[in-house]
Amino acid sequence: MISEDVSPMTLSQMFNREQIEKFNTLNTPFYYYDISLLSNTLTACTTEANKYGFHVHYALKANFDQKVLETIRSFGIGADCVSGGEVRRAVEVGFENKKIVFAGVGKSDAEINFALDHEILCFNVESIQELEVINKLAGLKGKKASVALRINPNVNAYTHKYITTGLEENKFGINQWEFEKVLVALKSLQNVNCIGLHFHIGSQITDLNVFKSLCIKVNEIVNWFQERHLTIKVINVGGGLGVDYYNPDTNKVADFETYFKIFDLFLERTAQQEVHFELGRALVAQSGTLISRVLYVKHGQVTNFAILDAGMTELMRPALYQAYHKIENISSQDQNSARYDVVGPICESTDCFGKAVELPETKRGDLIAIRTAGAYGEVMASNYNLRDRVNVVYSK
Ligand code: LLP
Numbered sequence: 197m198i199s200e201d202v203s204p205m206t207l208s209q210m211f212n213r214e215q216i217e218k219f220n221t222l223n224t225p226f227y228y229y230d231i232s233l234l235s236n237t238l239t240a241c242t243t244e245a246n247k248y249g250f251h252v253h254y255a256l257k258a259n260f261d262q263k264v265l266e267t268i269r270s271f272g273i274g275a276d277c278v279s280g281g282e283v284r285r286a287v288e289v290g291f292e293n294k295k296i297v298f299a300g301v302g303k304s305d306a307e308i309n310f311a312l313d314h315e316i317l318c319f320n321v322e323s324i325q326e327l328e329v330i331n332k333l334a335g336l337k338g339k340k341a342s343v344a345l346r347i348n349p350n351v352n353a354y355t356h357k358y359i360t361t362g363l364e365e366n367k368f369g370i371n372q373w374e375f376e377k378v379l380v381a382l383k384s385l386q387n388v389n390c391i392g393l394h395f396h397i398g399s400q401i402t403d404l405n406v407f408k409s410l411c412i413k414v415n416e417i418v419n420w421f422q423e424r425h426l427t428i429k430v431i432n433v434g435g436g437l438g439v440d441y442y443n444p445d446t447n448k449v450a451d452f453e454t455y456f457k458i459f460d461l462f463l464e465r466t467a468q469q470e471v472h473f474e475l476g477r478a479l480v481a482q483s484g485t486l487i488s489r490v491l492y493v494k495h496g497q498v499t500n501f502a503i504l505d506a507g508m509t510e511l512m513r514p515a516l517y518q519a520y521h522k523i524e525n526i527s528s529q530d531q532n533s534a535r536y537d538v539v540g541p542i543c544e545s546t547d548c549f550g551k552a553v554e555l556p557e558t559k560r561g562d563l564i565a566i567r568t569a570g571a572y573g574e575v576m577a578s579n580y581n582l583r584d585r586v587n588v589v590y591s592k
Contacts, residue, residue, distance in 0.1 A: 209445035210485065211565065216526050219563055219589075225488040225506035226587035227574045231267055233591075234483040234570075237449040238271045241479060244452040248460045248471070253297055255435050255476030256282045258571040263590055264480060265289045274317070276435070276474035280307030287314055297432070297474070299346060299394065301326075301367055308333050318342040320394040320432065322369055324381050327388060334387040341387060344432055345370055345378060346394040349413045351406070368396070372417075379424055390426060392470075393418060396434025399477060404454055407436075411462035418464070431465060432472040439481045441520050444567040450478035477571040484570020486511050487589075490525075490562045491541065500536045502558050507540020508547045509583040511569055512576045515546040522567040523553050530557035538564065542581050 210230075211219070219228075245252050253274035256265070260282065266289060269275075274295030275286035280303075286296050298311045299320035308330055311319065321327050321343045334341040348369030370378055382390050395414055401407070410433065418428050437455050455478075465471060488506035513519035523538050533556050540547040549566055558564075577586050 210567070211526055216563065219487055219526075222487075222589060223587060224563070225486060225504070225510050226589050227261075227510075227569065228485045228487050228589045228591070229261065229264060229570065230483045230485075230591045231263065233449075234264065234267055234480065235271075237479055237483065238268060238273070240449050241452045241475065242271050242273070244456045245473065248456055250456060250459070251470055251472045253295065253472060253474045254479055255474050256286060257575065258476030259480045259484070259573070259575055260285055261574060261588060262289065264483075264570075265291075268479065274472075276476075280304070280310045283307070283311050283314065283316065293317070297344075297394075297472070299396070299474075303329075305329065305333060309337075312337055312339055312341060315339075318344050318391055318430070320344050320346045322346045324370070324374065324378055327378070327381055327385060331385040331387045339387065340389050342391050343388050344392040344394040344430055345390060346396070347417055348372075349395055349397065349410065349417060351397050351410050351413050369394075375420065379421075379426065382426070392428050392430030392432060393421065394432040394434065396474060397436060399436050400438040401436040402438040402440075404451070404458060407433075407455065407458045408462050411459060415462075415464045428469065430470045430472055431463065432474065433459060433463070435474040435476050435478075437475055437478040439478055439568060439571075441481075441522065441568045444482055444522055449482060452478070479571075481568050481571035484568070484573055486566040486569045486573060486586075487526075488564045488566065490558055490560055490564060492560060493536075493558055499552075500534055502536040502538045502555070502564070504538065504540055504549070504564055506564075506566070506586070507542040507583075508544065509540070509542055509578050509580050510586045511549070511566060511573050512578070513569075513572060514549050515544070516576075521549065521569060523550050523555070524565045524567065525555045525558050525562050526565045527562040528556040528558055532557045534558070542583075 253276040254268045255276045257278055269291050275291040277283045277298050278300040293314050294317050296316040297318055301322045330341050346369040348371050437450050439450050488504040490502050491505050492503045494501040508515040533554050535552040535554055537551050538549045538553050
């Protein structure tokens with residue numbers, strides 16, 4: 197337990213003593229969502245986007261927790277979905293149907309029908325084959341479906357290869373060599389109405405020059421289609437803005453100011469054209485923390501292991517992408533520190549949150565905070581090893 201004379205700031209920049217005492221009474225592991233930090237992030241994002249009249253859709257795949265979604269919706273942000281389940285969730289949470297977009301390379305007929313019934317803003321169509329299926333299903337309902345063509349622009353996002361999506365080798369979108377064919381298809385398909393183009397080149401992009409390169413490529417492609425008399429009302433540039441996993445305490449939310457300014461400067465558009473963004477991580481990552489408890493400390497000859505009650509089943513990113521998350525012992529104020537491999541209980545050697553992590557002397561029962569876990573954390577949890585579903589706790 198925490199003694200009275202300890203300043204909370206020596207324990208954690210994020211959590212005060214009262215919070216940590218509360219955490220000590222709760223069942224671990226759990227995701228803790230700081231709703232006021234989320235609101236600050238959303239304020240920063242919408243303030244900057246509004247300067248240029250940009251439209252933001254939130255990528256539900258990053259986190260579809262009910263309270264998180266309600267908070268996001270309350271800022272007037274739209275929803276970017278990649279499954280029928282996400283479209284359903286967005287509708288249930290109250291996102292306006294005309295602010296819902298639906299992407300994904302493998303939309304099933306049932307998912308397409310569900311979205312058609314709810315008259316969403318548009319389908320981001322990833323192939324000519326999909327265009328034909330949407331055309332057919334819309335026709336059967338006597339409807340005209342709005343679509344945007346997802347283009348694979350072949351722009352390198354310079355991020356982890358597993359989260360790069362805009363290269364020709366990736367499965368996403370329509371490639372340049374298919375453009376003529378898609379124009380021909382659009383002319384003959386009577387039940388689809390193409391409202392624009394969609395791009396998304398990858399996630400956790402921290403080199404903002406990448407977005408300048410994207411703009412240059414998007415301008416080229418938009419012009420190509422406009423020269424061939426396709427009306428582009430919407431230019432959707434996707435998401436991908438990265439966050440600083442190394443410094444979760446800086447109180448500096450993602451750099452929305454520079455991000456949107458780049459698009460304002462480099463993306464050619466007319467006053468009639470809408471620019472859409474699909475941000476996920478940058479909106480939710482910093483406001484989530486995985487709180488876990490140390491079950492055992494094993495001292496080896498070369499390695500100490502801190503074995504937690506959370507594992508890759510609760511937060512898969514380190515196992516899947518070797519992703520870094522800052523790890524803090526928020527219970528211990530021990531002056532002595534040691535290095536630990538911080539691992540979970542799952543029967544896999546990749547079930548490791550960090551190797552040789554320097555922590556204050558750590559013991560059974562200590563609380564461990566794994567930071568910047570609000571995006572692609574809880575949503576990627578599994579019940580492998582027949583684990584229970586992870587709990588959720590919110591800030592007041
Ligand atoms: N739009 C589309 C079409 C996407 O595929 C994605 C993410 C986004 C928007 C949102 O991207 P964001 O702003 O969050 O970067 N599980 C991985 C990330 C996968 C991202 C998939 N697509 C991770 O944990 O890093």
